[in-house]
Amino acid sequence: MPVPEKPALEGLEDALSARWERDGTYRFDRSKPRDQVYAIDTPPPTVSGSLHVGHVFSYTHTDIVARFQRMRGKEVFYPMGWDDNGLPTERRVQNYFGVRCDPSLPYDPNFRLPDEADPSTGSGSPRAKSRGEKQPISVSRPNFIELCVKLTVEDEQLFEHLWRYLGLSVDWSMTYATIAPPAQRVSQMMFLRLLQKKLAYQVEAPTLWDVDFRTAVAQAELEDREQPGAYHRIHFSQAGGSGVVAIETTRPELIPACVALVAHPDDARYQSLFGTEVITPIFGVRVPVLAHALADPEKGSGIAMICTFGDTTDVTWWRELKLPVRAIVQPDGTLGRVTWGDRGWECADVARAQQAYDQLVGLSAKKAQVKVVELLRESGDLQGEPKPITHNVKFYEKGDRPLEIVTSRQWFFKTIDYRDQLIARGREIAWHPAYMQARYENWVNGLNGDWCVSRQRFFGVPFPVWYPLLADGTTDYHQPLVPAESRLPIDPSTDVPDGYTADQRGQPGGFIADPDVMDTWATSSVSPQLVSQWQTDADIFARTFPMDLRPQAHDIIRTWLFSSVVRAHFENDSVPWTHAAISGWVLDPDRKKMSKSKGNVVTPLGLLQEYGSDGVRYWAARGGPGVDTAFDVGQMKIGRKLAMKVLNVSKFVLAGEQPVGTVTEALDRGMLQNLANLVDEATEELSDYEYARALAKIESFFWDFCDNYVEAAKSRRYGDFGVDAAASASTAMRLALSVLLRLLAPYLSFVCEEVWSWSNAGSVHRAQWPTREDLIAVSGTDDAAQRSVFHLTEALNAIRKAKTDRKVSVGTPVREVIYFAGDEAARSLALVERDLKAACRADGLVLKTGEPRVEITLKPAEA
């Protein structure tokens, strides 16, 4: 392909991404053995969200690594996934189609929406609206998932277009969706195997619970939020005595759920109370006073009320002190009905307790608190006024109200007993940057319970489990019915366990389905097994697993990364990947994390169009592993400028007929040797995932190459000193450019490909990564030549400055330049004298030894 007259960056993204697709440039060659494969476990973006500049940032980092590895000779396994499993998609499907999922319904293979049209026409306009405010249509879970897949196809196409435009070197023939059947199959199969190994278990226990979503949540999904509250000082009277015990609590509404008081065993103030009983205010329940080391003498009055359950410490006390349960908070967050006087609810004055408590039934915790405080005031059990404080309260990260602890039946994966093994796995992984490993270990060390994986939602991967119904209609949770692996994926709400018929569903002697779905991390944590074709293609699996790289952001170390390590540990007895590259966040100019909820995101496609994908890639590439990076269009402009420079210098080097020959000139040989050093440095940095450092070095060399080497060799290349000298220059220049294009290709993937195609067949992205030997073979090793490049640059800079001081253009021809330099420099410069003289446009150049300075004699002013 000839060098264009007016090369331009515009249009490269569309043209080249189409060419890459046509040529299958990034297609995975599954014939390569494991040691020649580089496998990447790409994070699947959430399709119902939108891609923002943070995605562009971190996905570019991965792509740079992928391109480097590919050029180094690795066959890169680089699939892309779409995360459509979770609340955002669930809500979108509901609104868009006007449906509701009802997991009790069986699958309807002939289901059609009343006014079914093609959902791929037009986005964001909820179909439901056009039907007015009609009731949503109830559909089965499998039908709901079908609708989801239908809807997200459109998002996936938009996302894919953006990724192609950005230049991700993904193999687009390998994509997956986290709710689609293959993902369900792997999730369910791995679940069943954990169940068989007794690493998955079910238990009825107090669990963190979101009262709005009405589901259990896991420790990994918690976040602390600073909330206003108040200490209430409340009197408990001593049973059989006249004294009172004052406790402080932020949750007086839980007094009816109180099962004990607790103080530190060494606390002198309460020694005489241990082993005695006290009476709760208002409700008159006798509860013991106990000792436990977790009680903090410094906090409040040093003695705490244990309720079932106010917080996780209550759970610990309840478990360790073997206390009874008096649960009052219901799954919806309101206080449930209690019949005082019944077993477990014995109290001194049943009528009074009932009369008081009935006023609380149906109230939210917050409202109940107001009422209880009122009752305490009336009874005189509240001492003084509540003391306002702010304190951290646990929230579900997507929730709006504080978590409650509700007793319910949940599935768990074992983690607690395996902490040491999981930490050891973490040490088998190379972390980039290395200090991110500390986050992982912090998290694993801080685990305080097994991983709760069931969610009381309907959109997600169902547990492939049924339970027998006994003759009396009760459920036998101890003998779960599971399908053969060959049947997977299944949906127990529709499918029937072996040995049963569909009409036995819900009947005594029949079966019922497990109603829950898996936690989103319980399914996404199997992405390495899913993409590596575990149990579906043993050949691919053997060539890709354990994978090489997991790229992800640091906020999900405790979720996606941790859970993936857990799954691979138990299923494959290995790490899921050997490297974890943790990217930082994009910060807005106020140094805040950019996120959609903060309303400060920038639409990426517009940026890519304005600054060019190469410009944006350049900005992203400057943010090293783990480094939070400011959103900065200035850097994108610089990236674009760099891409322009590549275009222009390439035009100079490649355009026209140039003589080819032996590289003989000192300047050329020295430059190539310097370039050989750069190749080594860049290769080392990139091998170590330090793509930002590599870029800084390559970029610096490149500008020096353009501004000094090319300028100095230009005249000779034009033939001013004969054809052999010209051939030396043009041959060296072409080689250097070829090497520089390859070094820059992982970063400026479009412009490098464009320019490469002017003088090469095939893609630069499949070209071999340059080596020192390629260059030294041409330049030889010659210390003097190498030094001459340095001295020439020094001299050129000094002479340019001298011209500037004389207020003439650098291009101004001058009569004479006298350059004083050190002895060694003067000798070295003699090797490149012709080039230097031509570069400073002097009729005469005199090199002298002495204190470094420059003397210039201008030509007489032209009339």
Added chain:
RNA sequence: GCGCGCUUGGCUCAGCGGUAGAGCACCGCCUUCACACGGCGGGGGUCGGAGGUUCGAAUCCUCCAGCGCGCACCA
């Protein structure tokens, strides 16, 4: 409370034992035959603070401060 990271010119950052660097911004010069989506040059910082190690410290150690983050605690 424990842990991690950051603190370098106006801005964004690199350097991590050997005389303070880059780009942007700013100022000046230059429309030179690859490039005005350009080129050349210039001013500008005692590298958060205090100690210490060393012939020598932005770079290593200790302590402190500010910012950010993780984990734990949260009666």
